[in-house]
Each structure stands twice: as structure tokens, then as C-alpha cells.
Amino acid sequence: MRHYIYKGLIVLAGLTMTFSCKKSLEENNPSGITAESVFTTPAGFETLVNAAYSYQRWWYGKEEGYNLAEMGTDLWMSGAGDVHTDLTQYVNLQGTNSAITTEWQQLYAAINLCNAGINRISEAGLATTVRPVREAELKFLRAFYYWHVVETWGGVHFTLDETQGVVTTANKTPVETFNKQIIDDLMFSVANLPATTNDYGRVTKPAAQAFLARMFLTQKKYAEARDMALAVINGGYGFTLLPNYADLWKMANLKNKEVIYAVNYSVNLSVNDLLDPILNPLGHSRGSNSSHMLFAMKYDDQPGMVRDINNGRPFNRYMPTRYLLDLYSDQDARYEGSFKTVWYANSTSRPAGMSIGDTAIFATKRVVTPSGKLYKTYDRNAVYNPNGTVKDQLHYVSLNKFDDPTRSSVNEAQSARDVFVIRFAEVYLIAAEAEFNLGNTTQAATHLNVIRSRAAKPGTVAAMQVTPAQVTLDFILDERAREFAGEQIRWFDLKRSGKLLDRVKANNPNAATIQEFHLVRPIPRTQVDAVTNKDEFTQNPGYQ
16 A cells, blocks of 8 residues: 655644644645545545555654664664664663654654544545445554554543644543553454455454454453454464565565555655655654664674675664574574574675685674684674673674665665564464463463474474473563564563563663663653643653
8 A cells, every 4th residue: 555645634634733842833735735625525535544554654664663662672782873772771761862752743643633534534425335444444543553652651642532723731541541442443443344455555354353452462351362363363364374484574575475464665765755844744754664774783894895785784773682592492493584694795805715705794692613714703702791781782693684685775775665563473472372361371382383383494393392381471472572573562562561671671781770660651851841731741750
């Protein structure tokens, strides 16, 4: 689905936002599009729905979203290029953080657009067969955005009404209110969405069911989570696990049968809103998927290597914890399917005896003896100190799930890679966690072993099986780490399970300063400063 946004619509959304961190936006509508033309014609309403989808691209595939969803967990540490170390390490994290401010702005803009569409859909003149589907899409998106809000900031502002004009107050609403609305919206979506779509990127019934299963698990409604996950598994939708985990990440294979829901990016980079004063009035560089740069180590400073398209543009923002690397056994194909460990010589200037295509760099989680080798080795002891802290923030085993060798140039920062939000593997792991919490460890092991069988290298399926006695919550979280490392879900997994503090302190010395109040993020300082009811709408405890 290509989410084109007509000029003027985003300006309209920005002007009706409850919370703009800017006190005013210039009222500039060069296209002449008005609220009346958007809300009262089928064509106009379609642009509203498409715009509501487009806000997902502010989080998925973006550095701000990665810092909020993956960093500050047990899996990742700051690389040398990390620009949001306060989120990664919990050091002096405050409401001035730019990633937090950006995501707050865009999530609430998205929610306001969803509210406007839901409340005005009767005016749009949509066909009777189309109207419930579009309403279900908007309700799914509202639930989707509100989940990000409530999990990130807790019980902050909540409304189901479209905001028009200038509003200077905000409310604090209990988390339970958010959670109930999320379930209500998703139940409506499940009841009204089609099972399939020819417009890739639109939400479908199984996508809504899978997300609802995730929400039931988040809200500790374990029987409902299990049943909804099984409805996807047994629903006859045609989803399947790809036989080879590494095939998931090939650019030519993005639209595969394991993807239940994705945030899609266009191969025409110009429609992904890199920087446009109309489509992107807040001035942030949204653009396309930037994940390919964020996990890549600095390789082009080594003998025999120059930067090229295949090896990527190395921003070295994030590096794996030693704990993450150690989670993969020798039988688990997901290690090779997720990480890059070898870089091959590509420079005309090379050490004597090294040819083009020879190994130039070898990074490994093991301890090795590099004596007598031409290539540079970064082993366990070269990268990490004995206590797991970082010795070298520039060179390390690098996540390469998101590499994009189809980019047009060496320094191209944008990628057309879609972001997998929900994969078929997740519904099995949701079912496993739900069964475990219901005391059904045998059934939990059965679901886990579906995932572990796919992950097993040839001839090791039996060795990869887990018994009911081995199933614990920590084991399930380890399995989710092996399966979903880097996929913008980890912080939510650890918070949901009540394990965020314990696992970060035990496994990530880079973030060991985490405290109880870090279970929610600070509200943007500009938002707290802008409201007039400061006694009611206060900063989250522990922050300024």
C-alpha cells in the first residue's frame, strides 16, 4: 500500500492536534483542501485513512523508534555513534530528549486524525461495503498508536474526540481506560476487516487478531491471548514459517508468507516524506527505513576495506550485549541469519598477501587466537571487558537483518525495506507465553518447539527441542530475543513481563542504572510547560 498524502492534509492534522509542542503552526494550506472536502467525499476520506497509516513510519524503521523500543534493554548497548545515550543507558534521561518529543508529537497527531475519521465517517459518503472496513482500519490504528502511548508514558492524555482549534489543557487518564479502549477498538476491527487485501500494507482481520493477542498478553488476559493467537494459527489464512530464517530478510523476499502485518515503504524514495514543508511540517527527516545503518559497525577504517553498498553505511549506533550473543547455541541458525561476522577485502589498497575477496575482518563472540592471520580479529575479549562492559564501541558482531544492498549509492541513507511489525512466529510465542501463565507447560513447549524446529540447523532439530520442565518465563523471553532481536519489540516484552529491571541489571552493564520509575518515559518538557492545568497534568515521577 503506497500511502500518498494529499498536500494540506498533514497541515490540517497538525492544526487540530491536541498537543503541538510548538505553540502555533503557520496556517498554510496551498492545495485548498479543507476539512469539509476531506470528510465529506469518498476520495477525500481515503486520503485521511492513508495519512493515518503513514504516521507508523515515524516509529518503525526510525532511529527514534529503535531507541525507545530496543535500547535500554538486556540486548543492546551504545555503539560509538549512539546519539540518545540517555535512553540507552538511563543516564540523566529527561523530558528534553528529542526522540521522546518527536514520537509524542507524531503519535498524538496520528490519534487525532484517527478520532476525526472515526467520528466523521458517516459524512464521507462511503459505500455501505466500504464504510465498516475503513472504520475498522482507523480503530485498529487508534489502538495501535494508543498502545505505543500508554506503554511508553503510562496514564497520560486520552481522548476519543477530534481536537479543533487551540487547546491548552491535558488530562491524566488511568492506564485501565487506555487498555479497555484498545481492546474495544480491536474487537471492532476483528469483526469488520477482510481476511486478505490486495493493497499491501492495509490491516486485515488476521493482523488485527494477532495484535489483539499481543494486547491480551500485555493485559495479562492469558486465556484470551491464547485463543486469539490460535485463531490466527488455525484460521486458514495461509501464513507459514519460512523454512530458512535468513530468507526473511532478503530484499527480494519482503512480501513473504510469514509477515502478518508490515509498515511498508515505497521503492520510490521521494514519496516517503524525507523532508517536505507540507507533508512533513514539523521539519523532522522521516524519510525511508534507516535501520540498515544503525546496527552496522565501523568497518571502513580497517586495512583492505572501503565503504561500499553491500557492507552498508556504518552509523554504529547500537551494538549487541555479550548476553545477547551468548543466547544462541551452535545449533541455532538464527545467529548466522541475524548477524554479520565476516567482512571481505574490497579495497585496492590492501596488506601484502591479501587479495580482493579474502577475509579482511572477523568479529566473533568467541575467544580466538589470531596469530599468523592477515585479517583483523575482534573477538570476545577485544570487544568486551570481563564484566561485560564495552571495550571497543566501533568494532563488533553486527546485526545485519536490515541490510539493504539494493540502495543506489554508498552513502544513501534511505532504504525501501518494509518493517515487519507482526510475524507468524510471534503468534506461536504469544500462545506459548499465555499457556505457560495458565500452567500448561506441555502446550507451551509444543508452541515453542515449532519455532525452535525452524531455527535448528540441519540435523539438529532434536537437540533444539525444549521439554515442558524447561519452560520458564525467562526461557520464553530468551526465545523472543533470539527470534526478534532488533525488531522494535524488546522494551515492550520486558515491561509486559515485569522483567525489565531485573534483566537489564543482570545482563546489560551499560544500563545498570535503571530504576523503577524508568518503566515509563518522561513526558516531553515542552508539553508539560505548555499546558495551563499544570497541577493536573504533571511530569511522570522521577523526571524533570
